[in-house]
Amino acid sequence: MDKVRIGIIGAGRIGRIHAENMLRRPDAEVAAISDPFADDKLREWAAARGIGRVTRDSGDVMNDPSITAVFICSPTDTHVPLIKQAAAAGKHIFCEKPISMDIEQTKEAIEAAEAAGVKLQVGFNRRFDHNFRRVREVARSGQVGQPHLVKITSRDPEPPSMAYVRSSGGIFMDMTIHDFDMARFLSGSEAVEVHAYGSVLVDPSFAECDDIDTAIVTIKFANGALGVIDNSRQAVYGYDQRVEVFGSGGSATAANDYPNTAEIHTADGVLRDKPLHFFLERYNEAYVLETAQFVASIACGTDVPVSGQDGYQAELMALAAKCSLRLGRPVKLAEACGLAKQTLAKEGIQ
Amino acid sequence: MDKVRIGIIGAGRIGRIHAENMLRRPDAEVAAISDPFADDKLREWAAARGIGRVTRDSGDVMNDPSITAVFICSPTDTHVPLIKQAAAAGKHIFCEKPISMDIEQTKEAIEAAEAAGVKLQVGFNRRFDHNFRRVREVARSGQVGQPHLVKITSRDPEPPSMAYVRSSGGIFMDMTIHDFDMARFLSGSEAVEVHAYGSVLVDPSFAECDDIDTAIVTIKFANGALGVIDNSRQAVYGYDQRVEVFGSGGSATAANDYPNTAEIHTADGVLRDKPLHFFLERYNEAYVLETAQFVASIACGTDVPVSGQDGYQAELMALAAKCSLRLGRPVKLAEACGLAKQTLAKEGIQ
Amino acid sequence: MDKVRIGIIGAGRIGRIHAENMLRRPDAEVAAISDPFADDKLREWAAARGIGRVTRDSGDVMNDPSITAVFICSPTDTHVPLIKQAAAAGKHIFCEKPISMDIEQTKEAIEAAEAAGVKLQVGFNRRFDHNFRRVREVARSGQVGQPHLVKITSRDPEPPSMAYVRSSGGIFMDMTIHDFDMARFLSGSEAVEVHAYGSVLVDPSFAECDDIDTAIVTIKFANGALGVIDNSRQAVYGYDQRVEVFGSGGSATAANDYPNTAEIHTADGVLRDKPLHFFLERYNEAYVLETAQFVASIACGTDVPVSGQDGYQAELMALAAKCSLRLGRPVKLAEACGLAKQTLAKEGIQ
Amino acid sequence: MDKVRIGIIGAGRIGRIHAENMLRRPDAEVAAISDPFADDKLREWAAARGIGRVTRDSGDVMNDPSITAVFICSPTDTHVPLIKQAAAAGKHIFCEKPISMDIEQTKEAIEAAEAAGVKLQVGFNRRFDHNFRRVREVARSGQVGQPHLVKITSRDPEPPSMAYVRSSGGIFMDMTIHDFDMARFLSGSEAVEVHAYGSVLVDPSFAECDDIDTAIVTIKFANGALGVIDNSRQAVYGYDQRVEVFGSGGSATAANDYPNTAEIHTADGVLRDKPLHFFLERYNEAYVLETAQFVASIACGTDVPVSGQDGYQAELMALAAKCSLRLGRPVKLAEACGLAKQTLAKEGIQ
Incomplete structure (x- = not known):
């Protein structure tokens, strides 16, 4: 079975936790991580973990055809545009909660993912x-x-x-x-x-x-x-x-x-x-499990355990x-x- | 120290619990119990516990000058008239909760007790x-x-x-x-x-x-x-x-x-x-304590632990x-x- | 049903606990209490509890034909002679533990009770x-x-x-x-x-x-x-x-x-x-229960719950x-x- | 800091647990694993974890000069000879419990490690x-x-x-x-x-x-x-x-x-x-910690937390x-x- 290739958007605490958890899985690999403030420290961190690409531009992740799924771990106000972009790029999406603070926009983001036929999981880790x-x-x-x-x-x-x-x-x-x-x-x-x-x-x-x-x-x-x-x-x-x-x-x-x-x-x-x-x-173990199930749902073509509608x-x-x-x-x-x-x-x- | 002589009004479950708890105390005695449905069974029960008087008329309790305090354990709609009667008769009052279902009447009952200078404790046993x-x-x-x-x-x-x-x-x-x-x-x-x-x-x-x-x-x-x-x-x-x-x-x-x-x-x-x-x-033990403190507050002239205002x-x-x-x-x-x-x-x- | 009339031998802490517990039972009454150091304080204590007789001589208890059962709550070295006396007097026996510190004497005491056909319960309250x-x-x-x-x-x-x-x-x-x-x-x-x-x-x-x-x-x-x-x-x-x-x-x-x-x-x-x-x-409650069962076994003619052999x-x-x-x-x-x-x-x- | 290079001897359950735990550490790497029954399955398992060498001969591990420390996870009767070999080869030793079933041999093994100046930790994970x-x-x-x-x-x-x-x-x-x-x-x-x-x-x-x-x-x-x-x-x-x-x-x-x-x-x-x-x-977490401390004691030149004498x-x-x-x-x-x-x-x- 091919590994699910993942891009992480946002290299804050939660982005790095998801990256670390992915690294331990045999069915996934972290291909890239983007953060507008990416610096040498992040590059070093990524290198030590075998993450091939570090970029300041989330577009690099979105446009990488080898990447199957993205984790959106950036500030809340960027979630909706990123979901739309990812959906347009045909990538499955794991998005931290809340999707947005504007319920109408949340709806639009969900619809975009549905229209594109990509999975959208929301980070309700509990x-x-x-x-x-x-x-x-x-x-x-x-x-x-x-x-x-x-x-x-x-x-x-x-x-x-x-x-x-x-x-x-x-x-x-x-x-x-x-x-x-x-x-x-x-x-x-x-x-x-x-x-x-x-x-x-x-x-x-x-x-x-x-x-x-x-x-x-x-x-x-x-x-x-x-x-x-x-x-x-x-x-x-x-x-x-x-x-x-x-x-x-x-x-x-x-x-x-x-x-x-x-x-x-x-x-x-x-x-x-x-x-x-x-x-x-x-919730250490819960973070591991939510990402494991996200990857498994991509690999197996099943529903994600927490949907956009849940969000x-x-x-x-x-x-x-x-x-x-x-x-x-x-x-x-x-x-x-x-x-x-x-x-x-x-x-x-x- | 003289024992506090008590009259119980209402011989239902809670009335009898209070009576039994009083019987074990060296500082109190149950002088009488009234219940409109008093029968031979109640008389037998009372006799076995050394309770001198069993009557169908709560007035017999109210008018007994040897009785210092009454426990009102009758149905809620009788509480207020009984509190007023007891206050008028100068007897301290322990009344089961609620005092009444009409907040205005509850107020009147409290005022009656205050005016008469008798103690009024409400049965918040918890x-x-x-x-x-x-x-x-x-x-x-x-x-x-x-x-x-x-x-x-x-x-x-x-x-x-x-x-x-x-x-x-x-x-x-x-x-x-x-x-x-x-x-x-x-x-x-x-x-x-x-x-x-x-x-x-x-x-x-x-x-x-x-x-x-x-x-x-x-x-x-x-x-x-x-x-x-x-x-x-x-x-x-x-x-x-x-x-x-x-x-x-x-x-x-x-x-x-x-x-x-x-x-x-x-x-x-x-x-x-x-x-x-x-x-x-x-709440077995709590019932014992609430009555003990009621009796003690009469004996020592201190405030009751749960007042009419609390009710x-x-x-x-x-x-x-x-x-x-x-x-x-x-x-x-x-x-x-x-x-x-x-x-x-x-x-x-x- | 007649009450079991009980004599308490030894008015120390445990003797008085058993007496108090008996007093609350409808099926038993404490007829007498003996203690070589009986004084006015004990007499007062007994009077307040309606215990008719206080004596310094355990023989007064043993010789009282109205007494059915004795509680032996005196020092351990007196247990065996008292058990023998009680057995000879045909009284059922509740004896505190241990029966004695000499295993041979313990055996003799048990045999005496058996020979006399009286019950012998040992105070294993736990x-x-x-x-x-x-x-x-x-x-x-x-x-x-x-x-x-x-x-x-x-x-x-x-x-x-x-x-x-x-x-x-x-x-x-x-x-x-x-x-x-x-x-x-x-x-x-x-x-x-x-x-x-x-x-x-x-x-x-x-x-x-x-x-x-x-x-x-x-x-x-x-x-x-x-x-x-x-x-x-x-x-x-x-x-x-x-x-x-x-x-x-x-x-x-x-x-x-x-x-x-x-x-x-x-x-x-x-x-x-x-x-x-x-x-x-x-073990407050356990003391109550052990005496209740002792009295019940006398009243019902059943075996005591803790035998001399257990002792x-x-x-x-x-x-x-x-x-x-x-x-x-x-x-x-x-x-x-x-x-x-x-x-x-x-x-x-x- | 250089990573501590480790050889695992014995690829049974516990050997593989230690290997997995080492793989997650930034301060250690598993260089080789030996087992007399090494087969393709083990080779596959090792490859997926980046373990460079799989051999049937523990001597290959002992003789590899790049290896600093060995984990002895083979049957108990092999522990003592392996400890002696490892000591002779100047490698630090983590040995599963018991060191041996012959107390004299245990003593000899401990002395061999001491004489060689290598660390010897015993697997008391609890x-x-x-x-x-x-x-x-x-x-x-x-x-x-x-x-x-x-x-x-x-x-x-x-x-x-x-x-x-x-x-x-x-x-x-x-x-x-x-x-x-x-x-x-x-x-x-x-x-x-x-x-x-x-x-x-x-x-x-x-x-x-x-x-x-x-x-x-x-x-x-x-x-x-x-x-x-x-x-x-x-x-x-x-x-x-x-x-x-x-x-x-x-x-x-x-x-x-x-x-x-x-x-x-x-x-x-x-x-x-x-x-x-x-x-x-x-003891999942305890296994992780015991190996972490073993590696740390090598890296820092401090005493191992569980010594041969403890064994x-x-x-x-x-x-x-x-x-x-x-x-x-x-x-x-x-x-x-x-x-x-x-x-x-x-x-x-x-």
């Missing part, structure tokens, strides 16, 4: 986490019956830089979007309405960025099930990533991962180490949550696009 | 649970910093009878009211607004009773913290009662209690027994949640009474 | 613990197959006084004896040989008392299964009482009990409170462990009595 | 396990005080083939040897005496191989601490690898690792998946346990060599 996969498997198996409640706890150990926050699209588009996807993944149903509460409790700078750092979003699913996501930008004890599906036959829960199982019992109490610190530790739905939920927070009322997904145009646009938010 | 007390203690100590999120999971193992549901005042007034109190107990702040989502997923009969069986209520607290409560009338694995306070310095969580710590490891997996089945098992606030939250569900929007506590009059009353709901 | 009962139940059910290994961890939170140690009969007879009984209870087989290692690591005073404070005893059972008990007189984190039965089909384990399920997650790690402190907290076997294991430690080799139970006479007696140990 | 490292770290830090008890549970999920058992040197030399090393690693003291009980409970074939399948070994350490190891060849629920260090200041425990944290709560109880199945899953001591404990089981008494490590010669040799065991 679907590949060992804990969440198992909960989903249990939920799907019927062991806990019909889902009634889906609960997601998702807290970062520390806030990103304010520079990042400013261009992040806000907490719902940047952080909760993973949880919106997880809610769909676990509930087996589509969200029809969301309600959001948000506060600035971690750092007043979030308010200056017109953002929040603490949120609770509740969800109404088409099948009557209810969902809730709670987020914080700062859990001082580490990355807090837990889920629960509660149903007519019981519940399936997933707790955090820890660096070890050691417990220390002393006169002061029982102590154990904090959970794994952040996403690189917790779209999560963005729509984020948009609805944003509107809900702004308007102080629950917002139906069906009205989110319209509301966003009227309200958010008016305020220059989107 | 405040005395070993797990929740510890979480509150941690939260208050500052070990987890300023509270940002309060999360409460509260699910019954099985639904009550529909006869009970019909007169229960609805899930928020009957079941969530405990969680509303817990939210206040743990957050150290007052709720200012709530939003409720509800579904009928357990049993369609709930819809016929104009009620729901599955709910997620979100809360905005005065200090900016956010809260969420999820409820189900049926968790097949047993009574699910967990809480979490997340703050700037970490989080404090409380898991369920189990009948034992045994784990069975076999080729099929690791199995342990279900959590304690229901409130009688889980009022929880009812107000329940009322606001009811309005929110009905109106499909968040409802401020400040507007709940007015809305209830306009909207719910119009529909003959309250 | 058999009634919720965790250990469940493990035994699982082991007996066959869920974990044939037992291969039995493991018992048994550590006290703090050492007893040296005065107590001196008259305790040594760690094996005083402390490990409970674990020897537990090993039989869980394995479903009789021990045939034991090997003991011991050290003085907690407090050098133990060496002065010709005793040890840290021990590991291994056991060979008749069915080929192996067992191990580890003991310490001082676990600074609290009472450590865990068991495991490992078999051909899996394992059943029991962990410690904790005062609550609260967990505190901070930047320093995850903290929970220490296990329950000591036997009064941990004898555990003492024999303790004796064999003592010989093993002394001789530096494994000791068969069949040779323990003989060895004890030769070796220990020679040294004035027994 | 020292690098995340859980056990943490327990050791806690024990060494003094957080649990002076060690009093060390407890090790070590059970395989399924027995090896009887062909393997026959040449394994017996359970103590093959399986418990890891635990003997762990006991030294955790206790911070040398064993002075051991006592072993063993049974054939899993499969009668073990008896035919003059071996056992179930064992409890107790240990006396030089510092007075006591240790216990329990082993089974078959834990149907998976690989059971737990440790505990109990000391004057508390205890440090390590539980098993699980494939996920999911828990399923149903009407039947709470279920979670079994522990990780076997050593490849559980020797564990073998001595295994030998003493073997003698103890045979003789039915505790055996001092100081007498083990002599006893082995007299007793075991006489029976043709060693």
Whole structure:
């Protein structure tokens, strides 16, 4: 079997993680990596890994006929044009989340990929986490019956830089979007309405960025099930990533991962180490699996495990949550696009 | 020290639990028990426990000058008149929750007790649970910093009878009211607004009773913290009662209690027994403590640990949640009474 | 049904615990309590509990024809004569462990009870613990197959006084004896040989008392299964009482009990409170159950749940462990009595 | 920095694991692999990994002057001659455990390496396990005080083939040897005496191989601490690898690792998946670390983390346990060599 030849666009942290993970696979090879800021350091890094080409121009990747698939790991505002270019060049696409911050453009990008007949996978890596996969498997198996409640706890150990926050699209588009996807993944149903509460409790700078750092979003699913996501930008004890599906036959829960199982019992109490610190530790294996399945779906001609439509739905939920927070009322997904145009646009938010 | 002489009004399950718990105390004695349906069986039960008087008329208890305090354990619609009578008779009052289903009447009852200078404790037994007390203690100590999120999971193992549901005042007034109190107990702040989502997923009969069986209520607290409560009338694995306070310095969580710590490891997996089945098992110790503290507060002339005002606030939250569900929007506590009059009353709901 | 009328001999801590537990039962009453040091304080305590008679002479209890059963809670060296007296007086007997420190006398006492046709129950309260009962139940059910290994961890939170140690009969007879009984209870087989290692690591005073404070005893059972008990007189984190039965089909384990399920997650790690402190907290419920079953076995004419023979076997294991430690080799139970006479007696140990 | 050039001797499972782990390291390269049964399949496997040379003759590896270090992953009876050859050739040595089944030869091999001034690391991979490292770290830090008890549970999920058992040197030399090393690693003291009980409970074939399948070994350490190891060849629920260090200041425990944290709560109880199945899953990361540290110690000229002497001591404990089981008494490590010669040799065991 021929190896799938891959081009990486964007050599930031996540681009390099995907490159490294590809390098260990027998069925894929990284042919090129592009980054507008490519320098000697990147060239050295690439050389040590046998990556043949380093370029500042993503066009070099797009125009390389030997390349079958691209990983779009560049800033969010470049995703849509790059997807369109890749689709036009007939390359399969793995795109980091979110596809874009403009739901209409997201739609266009998806349509472009569909029209070109190329695969488009969105980087919802958490679907590949060992804990969440198992909960989903249990939920799907019927062991806990019909889902009634889906609960997601998702807290970062520390806030990103304010520079990042400013261009992040806000907490719902940047952080909760993973949880919106997880809610769909676990509930087996589509969200029809969301309600959001948000506060600035971690750092007043979030308010200056017109953002929040603490949120609770509740969800109404088409099948009557209810969902809730709670987020914080700062859990001082580490990355807090837990889920629960509660149903007519019981519940399936997933707790955090820890660096070890050691417990220390002393006169002061029982102590154990904090959970794994952040996403690189917790989702290390999930990153490997999502790219493995992307490559396998190309090699085998099967569907990608997370589609463009999955990306779209999560963005729509984020948009609805944003509107809900702004308007102080629950917002139906069906009205989110319209509301966003009227309200958010008016305020220059989107 | 003289024993506190107690009269129990209402000889149902909870009335008899309180009586039994009092019997074991050296500082209290149960002088009388009244119930409109008192029969030979109750008389036998009382005799075996050395309870001197069994009567069908609660007036006999109220008029007994040797009785210092009454436990009002009769149906909810009798609470307010009984509180007023007891206050008029100068007796301290322990009243089961909710005080009433009409917030105005609840207010009147509280005022009657205050005017008469008698103590009024509301039966929010969960405040005395070993797990929740510890979480509150941690939260208050500052070990987890300023509270940002309060999360409460509260699910019954099985639904009550529909006869009970019909007169229960609805899930928020009957079941969530405990969680509303817990939210206040743990957050150290007052709720200012709530939003409720509800579904009928357990049993369609709930819809016929104009009620729901599955709910997620979100809360905005005065200090900016956010809260969420999820409820189900049926968790097949047993009574699910967990809480979490997340703050700037970490989080404090409380898991369920189990009948034992045994784990069975076999080729099929690791199995342990279900959590304690229901409130009688889980809150057994909490019932003992709440009555002990009520008696102690009478004996020592100190404040009761759960006041009439605590009862009022929880009812107000329940009322606001009811309005929110009905109106499909968040409802401020400040507007709940007015809305209830306009909207719910119009529909003959309250 | 008539109540079982009980006399308590010995008004120390355990005597009073049994008395209190009896007082709450509808099927038993405490008619008298005797203690050579009975004083006004004890009389007051007894009066408050409706115990009719307090005496310094155990003979008053033995000669009271209205008394059906006695609890022997006096010092170990009085157990055998008291059992013989009680048997002669036709009273059923609940005797604290060990029956005696002289295995021959233990045998005589058991025979006296058998000859008199009275029941004799030994105070191995741990058999009634919720965790250990469940493990035994699982082991007996066959869920974990044939037992291969039995493991018992048994550590006290703090050492007893040296005065107590001196008259305790040594760690094996005083402390490990409970674990020897537990090993039989869980394995479903009789021990045939034991090997003991011991050290003085907690407090050098133990060496002065010709005793040890840290021990590991291994056991060979008749069915080929192996067992191990580890003991310490001082676990600074609290009472450590865990068991495991490992078999051909899996394992059943029991962990410690904790005062609550609260967990505190901070930047320093995850903290929970220490296990329950000591036997009064941990085995509170087990004490209630063992006496309830003793009374029930009298009332129903059924066998007691822990027989004199159970007491004898555990003492024999303790004796064999003592010989093993002394001789530096494994000791068969069949040779323990003989060895004890030769070796220990020679040294004035027994 | 030049890469450390490595030759692998023995292309069985463990040889290939080490090779794969080396391939991912920037500081090492696998130059050659030898195996007497090298075939096209192995050649293909090696080619895909860029391993330049595949040979049937380990001499080709030993004589390659470009090779700095060898991994000896061949059958145990070849270890000593290969160590001597490698030492003579001036190559650093990583040798799988045990070095040999003849303690005298082990000594000779160690001396050969010392004389040649090459490093010799023994494959006690469990020292690098995340859980056990943490327990050791806690024990060494003094957080649990002076060690009093060390407890090790070590059970395989399924027995090896009887062909393997026959040449394994017996359970103590093959399986418990890891635990003997762990006991030294955790206790911070040398064993002075051991006592072993063993049974054939899993499969009668073990008896035919003059071996056992179930064992409890107790240990006396030089510092007075006591240790216990329990082993089974078959834990149907998976690989059971737990440790505990109990000391004057508390205890440090390590539980098993699980494939996920999911828990399923149903009407039947709470279920979670079994522990990780076997050593490849559980010690995957530990294998990576042990080889990384071996390479680093060569590159940096520092001591290897597990020395030949560590290998020797564990073998001595295994030998003493073997003698103890045979003789039915505790055996001092100081007498083990002599006893082995007299007793075991006489029976043709060693």
